[in-house]
Amino acid sequence: MSKLTEDLTYDYLSAEAAPTREERIGACNAFGGSCQSLKVGMGQGCTKYNSRKFAQGGGCQLSLALGIVRSFQNSVxxxxxxxxxxxxxxxxxGVTKTARILKQKQGTDNVWIHTNLDENDVIAGGIDKLRQAILYAEKEYRPDAIIIGNSCVPGIIGDDIDTLLDELDGQIAAKVVPVHCEGFKSKFVATGYDSAYHGVLKKLVDPVKKYDKVIPDEVADAREKYILSKTVNLLNVGSTSYGDEVELSRLLQALGLNVRVLPLYASIDEISRIGEAALNISICATHDDYLTGHLKERFGTEYVIDTLPIGIKNTNQWLRTIAKFFQLDSEVEQLIALETAQLEKALEPFKKAFKGKTVFVGGGETRIFTTAEFFQSLGMKVLGLKPHNFDRFAVPMIDDIDDxxxxIDVAPGQPAEELNVLNRLRPDLYVGHTGAHAWVTKLGIPTVPLFGQSFNYMGYSGAFELARKAAKKLKNTSFSKKISANVLLPFRPEWYESNPFDNIKEFDNIDNIKEAHIKEAQG
Structure with missing residues (x-):
């Protein structure tokens, strides 16, 4: 729907695996400097910010891919x-079980098998073990789908899982879905999302036929039909809670739309009919662009992918874009006016706690920019951000940051790098991805999780909950202070004195950036 998505072409389903994000979109995963310098570099088409002399750690594409496919109902x-x-x-x-109970009308167990490859299999190959696992899954569980997550080792030794599936064709009642998510092929962990949706699009989405990017002439009539039906797919992700889905569904239903929440925790039948909608609504471009792009080329279904509904500004923008498609401009303005007035009144008591405070936000790119903008609107100053990666979808969001x-530290993982930055900036509050809070608390900085399955973060009610949690944490900082006073920092003092971006081949001097902050504070 936005200009950013119009230039992308999705024509990959004839291949066995999805292309890497290095091949497909302009992106970087190794940069240290200011928001302005990154924006200029990306605006000039510079995507060379992908090299480190040393990398401490990163994510696993298999984990991200499994986060999608293992949620499907009645699947193995x-x-x-x-x-x-x-x-x-x-x-x-535990998280998966809780989500299944909340999000499924009829819950099913999360069944998974592993082939347990060993040293002998690395030499002789693991195809026989995979064949046994597939036949066992079919006989024991009779699932609607069997999904195979191909990890690094079989990718390196050359196990041909697609040929095996051709061999078993006709012997298995379940739909068998190969997911090629060998992590060594790409530096971008988000390629795991593409790998999962590549398999889903090829094997689970009806009609299951040879990929054809030519949209039939009837698509215009179909579009009118679906606009009249006002059926939309709200595309959920692993970080959305049940509360988030309830809130966003409430807002869309208030516009008279028929909302289907999928693909996570959906049935195989629901996924097969994902093309039967007027509009696909994304809440995360990093997660969904491969899926929405292919659905548009196959079915002609338009999509919204330009922001994430966190905070007042971005929730309003998200709703207006959706309403424009259905020609519901007056209706959405009435809804926004009502919800915004109620929320601003509810937020007023918290603003005193935020005035003059500083914040640092780390996590997924679209989520951290929208979250940072929200805290900025409450009176906080954004000192820095740490996205896992940075691509064309996030470029416009830089302009939402006042300073x-x-x-900005673009880094998947790399906790040593992040802690060095935080030790220099010393924000009053850290809002970050799962796994970082224990490290950050040792610096004495209060933390708030960026997302959580037990909380509501999105929409208007999510904005209130996020502000309430942050204000509560800022009111009482004794926990982080006591941890800092009694627990040693995880790295030597020499590391905190060095430039945290020295290991990045393209970087700005953080000391110069910090000096600019100090001068601004001093007036």
Whole structure:
């Protein structure tokens, strides 16, 4: 729907696997400097910010891909790889179970199998183990779908899972979905989302036929039909809570739209009919652009992907874009006026706690920019941001940050880098992705989670909850102070004295950026 999406072409389903994000979109995952310098570089088409002399750690594409496919109802997930590749399933078992109970009218167990490849399999190949696992899953569970997550090891040794699936064709009643998410192929962990949706689009979305990017002439009539029906797909992601889905569905239903929340935790039948909608509504471009782009080319379905509905400004923008498609401009303005007035009144008591305070936000690119803009609207100053990656979808969001000299550290993982930045900036509040809070608390900085399955973050009610949590944390900072006073920092003092971006081949000097902040504070 936005200008950013018009230039992208999605023509990849004839291949066995999705292309890497290095090939597909302009992006970077290694940059340190100011928001302004990154924007200028990206605006000039510079995507070379992808090299580090040393990398501490990053994400796993298999984990991101499994986060989507393992949620499907009445499905079995087979993790083809060594035992360690299946370990993340244990860590998210509780979250997945809770989400299934909340989001499914009829809950089903999260069933997964791993092929447990060992040293002998690395030499002889693991196809026989995978064949046994597929046949076992079919016989034991009779699922609607069997989904195979292909990890790094079988990708390196050359296990041909697609040929195996051709061999088993006709022997398996379930739809078998290969997901090629070998992490060594790309530096961008978000490629895992593309890998999952590549398999889903090829094997689960009806009509299951040879990919044809030519949209039939009847699509105009179909579009009118679906506009009249006002059926929309609200595309959920792993970080959206049940409360988020309820809030966003409430707002869309207030406009008279028929809302279907999917694909996570949906049935295979619901996923097969994902093309039967007037509009696909994304809440995360990083997560959804591969899916929405292909659905438009196959079915002619338009999509909204230009922001994430966190805070007043971005929720309003999200709703207006959706309403414009259905020609509901007057209706959406009435809804926005009512909701905004109520929210601003509810937020007023918190603004005193935020006045003059500073914040640093780390996590997924679209989520951190919209979250930072919201705290900025409450009177806080954004000192810095740490996106996992940065691409064309986030470029316009830089303009929402008032301070062009705000630090930006583009890094998947890299906690040492982030802690060095935070130790220099010393924000009053840190809002960040799962896994970072224990590290940050040791610096004595209060933290608020960027998302959570038990809380509402999106829409108008989500804005209130996010402000309430942050104000509560700023009111009582004794926990983080006591942790800092009694727990050693995880790195040597010499590291905190060095430039945190020295390991990045393209960077700005953070000392100059910090000096600009100090001068501004001194007037």
């Amino acid at each position: 997930t087979i993790i083809h790889g060594p035992l360690g590749c299946a370990s993340t399933n244990l860590s998210v078992a 062009p000299d705000a630090v």
